[in-house]
Amino acid sequence: MPTDALGQALLLTARNAIGKRFGRAASPVGTLAELAEPGATFVTLTQRGQLRGCIGSLEAQRPLAIDVAENAIAAAFRDPRFPPLEEDELSRTRVEVSLLTPAEPFPVASEADALSRLRPGIDGLILSYGRHRATFLPQVWESLPEARQFVAQLKLKAGLPADFWHAQIALARYGARKWKET
Template sequence: MLTETEGRVAVKLARKTIETLLLGGRVPGPRDAGTDLPPVFGENRGVFVTLTEKGMLRGCIGHPYPDSTLEQAIIDSAISAAVRDPRFPPVGGEELESLIVEVTILTQPEKINAPPKELPDKVEIGKHGLIVKQGYCQGLLLPQVAPENEMDSIDFLGHTCMKAGLSPDAWAKGAEVYCFEGQIFKEKEPEGEVIEEKF
């Protein structure tokens, strides 16, 4: 778990990365934050960066697994959320002042070992994010997606399957389901105070 101070640093690093890319015209690297980062940023963590504009999703990409340091994962995810999310056109520099930046730090995903009919009871809305895998297909939804969209556990499983390009009931037909938790830090308003969001 990150402290509130570390969470603020995480969001500021994501925003600084996007600003450097869009306004500076270069791809930021480690230590571009211009400050000494707390030790936790040297630990390997999974992370997602989410960008919203006027309440609408503008980009969301991340590292589901702890395959790089938190610092590098935030930098990579911030760049990808801003300019590589295939669902949206790249963010423009003029949008920076209207974007809300959110960083979700993930725990290691763990497979839910339960018969399909018991899976909905194993998913805690507001606590768990989900990954569904089947063959080459994989989909992930962050923990905040279910409460923000008023989903129950069956809806959440179904939407995660669809994110993977599978039928909504693939979870009941043998697809592997993994859960993880996320610690969410976000700006209350563009470039504003950073808070930890809990559901």
């Protein structure tokens, strides 16, 4: 468990929200002023190091505690890439919470410009083009450490060809603090 109170509270809030769906008693979270402030989070679930669900918010539009709880429920039961979490999976599921900084426009002159200015391991990236939109959290750099590969996979996630580029692609970047159960 994380040593700081906010990280511990966010992880407990996420796990409590999922456990409540199975009728489990909640662990005490404690009272922190930050939990009532608006926040944007992603909740990532893993099993044996493999993704099991990940859902989040890119903009802070609701209190942090509510955002984490709702995203935890969505990651566990509504991520379209996975079947809903079963109760017997809960004990082997690890929770990670990422608290996002506000996204800032990242204007670029070309794909080469974007690739040269991205900060691996630091930048989360939002790519938008018409009705296509996708994001990768900063921790995705752990599995896609090369900028070209990172952006190509993000384009695929958005439903675009990996080699696609257009002047109207809009990028925004953000940072994240993350906490993960051990």
